Amino acid sequence: MDWRWWVPLGHPEGPEGEEDAWVNKKMRKKITFGYAVSTVESKLLDNIDFMDQLAKIDDPIVIVNQFRDQPLDASALGQNVQVINSKSRGLSQSRNIALKVIDVDFVMICDDDISLVPANIERIKKEIQKNPDCALYFTRLQKTTGELWRKNYEEGPFSINGLGFKSRRRIQRINSMEQVYNLRFLHANQLIFNVDFGAGSSKFQLGEETLMSWSILKAGGVLQSLPIVARIHPPLSSGSIFSVQNSKAVFAVQCSIFGLAGLITFSGFLLKSLRRFLGERIK
Numbered sequence: 001m002d003w004r005w006w007v008p009l010g011h012p013e014g015p016e017g018e019e020d021a022w023v024n025k026k027m028r029k030k031i032t033f034g035y036a037v038s039t040v041e042s043k044l045l046d047n048i049d050f051m052d053q054l055a056k057i058d059d060p061i062v063i064v065n066q067f068r069d070q071p072l073d074a075s076a077l078g079q080n081v082q083v084i085n086s087k088s089r090g091l092s093q094s095r096n097i098a099l100k101v102i103d104v105d106f107v108m109i110c111d112d113d114i115s116l117v118p119a120n121i122e123r124i125k126k127e128i129q130k131n132p133d134c135a136l137y138f139t140r141l142q143k144t145t146g147e148l149w150r151k152n153y154e155e156g157p158f159s160i161n162g163l164g165f166k167s168r169r170r171i172q173r174i175n176s177m178e179q180v181y182n183l184r185f186l187h188a189n190q191l192i193f194n195v196d197f198g199a200g201s202s203k204f205q206l207g208e209e210t211l212m213s214w215s216i217l218k219a220g221g222v223l224q225s226l227p228i229v230a231r232i233h234p235p236l237s238s239g240s241i242f243s244v245q246n247s248k249a250v251f252a253v254q255c256s257i258f259g260l261a262g263l264i265t266f267s268g269f270l271l272k273s274l275r276r277f278l279g280e281r282i283k
Helices: 048-055 091-101 118-130 165-173 183-188 208-218 244-282
Strands: 033-040 061-066 081-086 106-111 136-143 179-182 223-233
Touching: 033 091, 061 091, 081 091, 091 106, 091 208, 106 223, 118 136, 118 223, 165 208, 165 244, 179 183, 208 223, 208 244
Parallel strands: 033 061, 033 106, 061 081, 136 223
Antiparallel strands: 106 179, 136 179
16 A cells, blocks of 8 residues: 555556655545544533534544443434443553544544644645655644744744654644644554553553554654644643653663663663652642
């Protein structure tokens, strides 16, 4: 399967023809866009603002509800919404189910505690349409307090590619709620989230998005920054809390990406986290 989907395979100007023709803008089809939403025990229903936004979206939406007691009924949302009630556990399992089912070119992943910025998402679609060859786009995430989640991104658009040290460091800044995946690329390279990582996993409670970014780089993909706020999230997340459990997950991620050098990079993370933690305790 060739993930360069915007020029038909077999076309005389496609990937099997002239090598420069598959960037011919006239041959590009309009991208399809969708949303993969993860929730647990139907908690999504408590987020009234997000539910109202989902009801107004025409693009395909897949909602995965992992449950024991509360299956989700979202029939009021419309025919473009598919709900999957699953007995599986773990955020990565939820993401994998959604990405396997939804049939779009690009998918924005969402948790059940966010809200969207619809006008900005339309801008993002237009930007992706101009350059639909990247494997992952990462937008900006805003806190409900109005601040950006990450303040240390480089100014303007930039890309991450290759397996160098700088790329390995940069992918660790990207929050899962900033990501928009090229689903054709993921499928063509058989990439899925590592179920040993992520909230609800029996092993490590975070790091699944970083490992996915690393897998994309290893498959030759390019990550592209889009400095546009697409989602809004509460100020605190499970991955931002300093704890022994989270530290173990970060250590595992560092070793997966850097090998033995992960011992050094993890030491830097630990010192920085301890300073922040102690500073907050003093306040």
